[in-house]
Amino acid sequence: MAAEEGQWVLMATGRSPTNIAVIKYWGKRDEALILPVNDSISVTLDPDHLSATTTVAVSPSFPSDRMWLNGQEISLSGGRFQSCLREIRKRAQDVEDEKGIRIKKEDWEKLHVHIASYNNFPTAAGLASSAAGFACLVFTLGKLMNVKEDYGELSSIARQGSGSACRSIYGGFVKWCMGKNDDGSDSIAVQLADETHWNDLVIIIAVVSSKQKETSSTSGMRDSVETSPLLQYRAQTVVPNRVLKMEEAIKSHNFESFAKLTCADSNQFHAVCLDTSPPIFYMNDTSHRIISLVEKWNHSEGTPQVAYTFDAGPNAVLIAPNRKNAALLLKKLLYCFPPQDNDLSSYMVGDKSILSDAGVKSIEDVEALPAPAEMKTPSQQFKGDVSYFICSRLGAGPKVVTDESLALIDSFTGLPKGV
Ligand code: ADE
Numbered sequence: 001m002a003a004e005e006g007q008w009v010l011m012a013t014g015r016s017p018t019n020i021a022v023i024k025y026w027g028k029r030d031e032a033l034i035l036p037v038n039d040s041i042s043v044t045l046d047p048d049h050l051s052a053t054t055t056v057a058v059s060p061s062f063p064s065d066r067m068w069l070n071g072q073e074i075s076l077s078g079g080r081f082q083s084c085l086r087e088i089r090k091r092a093q094d095v096e097d098e099k100g101i102r103i104k105k106e107d108w109e110k111l112h113v114h115i116a117s118y119n120n121f122p123t124a125a126g127l128a129s130s131a132a133g134f135a136c137l138v139f140t141l142g143k144l145m146n147v148k149e150d151y152g153e154l155s156s157i158a159r160q161g162s163g164s165a166c167r168s169i170y171g172g173f174v175k176w177c178m179g180k181n182d183d184g185s186d187s188i189a190v191q192l193a194d195e196t197h198w199n200d201l202v203i204i205i206a207v208v209s210s211k212q213k214e215t216s217s218t219s220g221m222r223d224s225v226e227t228s229p230l231l232q233y234r235a236q237t238v239v240p241n242r243v244l245k246m247e248e249a250i251k252s253h254n255f256e257s258f259a260k261l262t263c264a265d266s267n268q269f270h271a272v273c274l275d276t277s278p279p280i281f282y283m284n285d286t287s288h289r290i291i292s293l294v295e296k297w298n299h300s301e302g303t304p305q306v307a308y309t310f311d312a313g314p315n316a317v318l319i320a321p322n323r324k325n326a327a328l329l330l331k332k333l334l335y336c337f338p339p340q341d342n343d344l345s346s347y348m349v350g351d352k353s354i355l356s357d358a359g360v361k362s363i364e365d366v367e368a369l370p371a372p373a374e375m376k377t378p379s380q381q382f383k384g385d386v387s388y389f390i391c392s393r394l395g396a397g398p399k400v401v402t403d404e405s406l407a408l409i410d411s412f413t414g415l416p417k418g419v
Helices: 079-090 129-144 151-159 163-169 217-227 229-251 255-274 285-301 323-336 353-357 363-367
Strands: 010-017 019-023 028-030 040-044 051-059 066-069 072-074 112-119 173-176 189-193 202-208 307-309 316-320 348-350 386-392
Touching (some): 010 163, 051 129, 079 151, 112 129, 202 323, 229 255, 316 323
Parallel strands (some): 348 386
Antiparallel strands (some): 202 316, 307 316
């Protein structure tokens, strides 16, 4: 170590996207290493709308590793954080920065880090914040410690923080290969296509109000593996075939096939949850109403207009092939689920311009929307059942944030800014 011993703080900041699986990961074959029972495929969402930003700082003056999430200090003692820190530290290399700070590879084991992370979307909304968070932690620690490993290896480390985090190491369309090795070394993510490959796709997320306490994915998966006969059939017989078809649909921009596979896989995942003892209910009445709306529309057109997928919670992720269908979808959704407090601008976050595409500029325009033609009349309205919508698109993988003013840690104190 050089510079004035104990005086310096060295930092790196990164930003990582979240992702949504279109072929679902549900069930582990190894709990400690987080190894799945089947391959999964996801789309990475635009980090401008859904991402984690993390600053990691190192200084000889830090007596212990510490972390702050959205401004609150959290414990790093959990096995998942410890695995990521240990695996990245093992691979750390010599570092020399432009201010003359030098850290030898062997010194990293003795140095402690401060980590500050911030999600640009509500952490408790059930939007895979841990996927973005662990991908960002591993990516940014890797930058700070000058880790030279390729992205496949980084994905395998992120996987040990949160399974789906391995897919957030890449942008676009990503496959998590389950792997066969007992040590998990081949359970890595690969990019199928980048975010420019199919950039017409529009993603609308309905953040569904939920009062009910959900079963965590970790315990839900464990119960499903132990009790659901459908899970075994799905993992061994259904998913391998679906993964091949999904890869083909993505490669050829075949929305009909993409949508059918996406909806069928979401429904089978929730069927596995129902097949679990005791059964797990992640979707609620609002989720079911959204499925019914999309299914009726798709059926009336004779070909899929939009795909839906639901993770371990009630939020709907809706994927449209283009802006025209996304705008048509939005009109139907706004008719069925008008905003509670008549405030349209906070009801649509992300790419708000989809509202003008839908011809909706004011709450009066929402009130004037016609009932969706394919719904039985009079179709019911459910004001307040959707908290808000996010309009997004496919996005890129993790990036270093070079603007030092965006760092979450003060380079003088080594503590989160504002703490
Ligand atoms: N869990 C949820 N969000 C996270 C973040 N940004 N970093 C680490 N873990 C998280």
